[in-house]
Amino acid sequence: MRKGLNRHIGIFLLLKSVRMATLLVAICFISFLLIKNSPIDPIQAYIGADLLKVGPEQREKIAEYWGLDQPVMVQFFNWGSALLTGDLGTSMIYRRPVAEIISERFLNSFVLMITAWLLSGIIGFAMGVISAMKKDTWVDKFIKWYCYTLASTPTFWLGLLMLIVFAVWLGWFPIGLGVPAGVLAEDVTIADRINHLILPAITLSVVGVANVALHTRQKLIDVLASDYVLFARARGEYGFGLFWRHGLRNVALPAITLQFAAFSELFGGAVLAEQVFSYPGLGQATVEAGLRGDVPLLLGLVICSALFVFIGNLIADLIYYVLDPRIREGRMI
């Protein structure tokens, strides 16, 4: 039995990876074409302020150095084959390898996103459960109203409000940046980092709660309407005990998978939150690359974000696949 399951998961993973590979190649190709057609001249973006000091011959030299004088398809294959060996090129604004920048920034973003992800998941789940258990009371109405309102709240505005209240008025937290200004990199303590992380993480979690809460509420209401819950109630079970024995397992799985599948929104939220709090993560790098025309970095970030989303979806599918036998049987017809 165990062996069969492992083989099934193997096949499942293989199929998923093939699909992902086709998608990734398409994403690489499309984004490459899109960026090549942009009106922003990469040479101009590279030269920047030294406009007058660079003559036409030097421009040609630069174009030759970056390979910009060749046809687009040749450029794509050069870039693609470099990509396969793990070389993402050199960032024009940072003058450092893209892979290095992304891995460094990813760590910052990852800490932020994982904190927000856990917080929003736990709080959202609890809110959904309370709301469903107390269906149609004022608690439920309040939670529903709150969730719907949050779903229409601009993340960046919430971030600005947090800054105004907690950083400017109360002065509890620093106004921006991932580390204190004017302190050497080796002197930055863990406490400093955490201090700078709190506001963006809270902003992201507050916004992320809505989806999980509403979903969990709906699922739990369905579960509570089922026959086995009716029977349990007839036996005299109620309240938290009832939820613990009959509700939790049924609603935890969809909630966890939903959280994993929401990686895409998490990333989008992180872009905005990082911009508001000037937190040095992937999102801020994406915005900067877009604004200043840094082609290699932008391409690297698009691929990186696609991988991130894909891993989230894969984990979500896999959890269902491993834990819920019904899905496995459905797939194997």
Add this chain to the structure above:
Amino acid sequence: MIVTVIAVIFLLSIVVGRFLLDEGRIATNLTIRNAPPSFDHLFGTDWLGRDMFTRTIMGLSLSMGVGLIGAIGSASIALILGMAAATMGKMVDRMISWLIDLFLSVPHLVTLILIAFTLGGGFKGIVIGIALTHWPSLARVIRAEVMQIRSAEFVQVSQKMGKSRWFIAVQHIFPHLIPQVLVGFLLLFPHAILHEAAVTFLGLGLSPHEPAIGIILSESMKYLSSGMWWLAFFPGLCLLIVVRTFDTIGENLRMLIDPTRAHD
């Protein structure tokens, strides 16, 4: 129902209000700059003495315009692809579901940045970006709906009578989709507005000369530390209210046409 009517009136008043407001109120007037909210300037004034209330209303109507065009574009793409996926055979269906996966596999905001970058920002970039990123979920809904209608008896009878695919799609299936598309469009709208504001806020959308909400908020960031909270608070709150209003209208309409949700 009353809620919906009030909501529609509220939204219309913003659009109309844009034309009633005096352009002179957003002219630079250094004698009244940095004024906190008062009865004369409901939302206060900024560092150039421009009235924030007027700027907010103008920004909102601009955002709604961008959202409207983007959402129409998105809903049309969703309608066409959703119908194509369900009626044009297995191969097309697979291709379209692959396309949907493609668009869902990169975060919306990153796609928007990419498209805005390609088109050099501005109004065009943001509208096309929004139209191209928001269709996948609606396309899935429409595909499922068409699948259901396709197996209905009247469609099969029509098929047996030798009607062409095009005739069936336009005459039999499309009329059933109108409510779904309409509600889908209304529910797309708030997302479109939010994403427009977000991309503009990041500096990749509308140009800084336009009174867009995103621009107002990103400018306000510079003045937050000096305690000018009204620059960010009111425009954002208005954006939130507008988005929430659209959402309410959409949800109410959905309850009207979807009997399974009517008791919620």
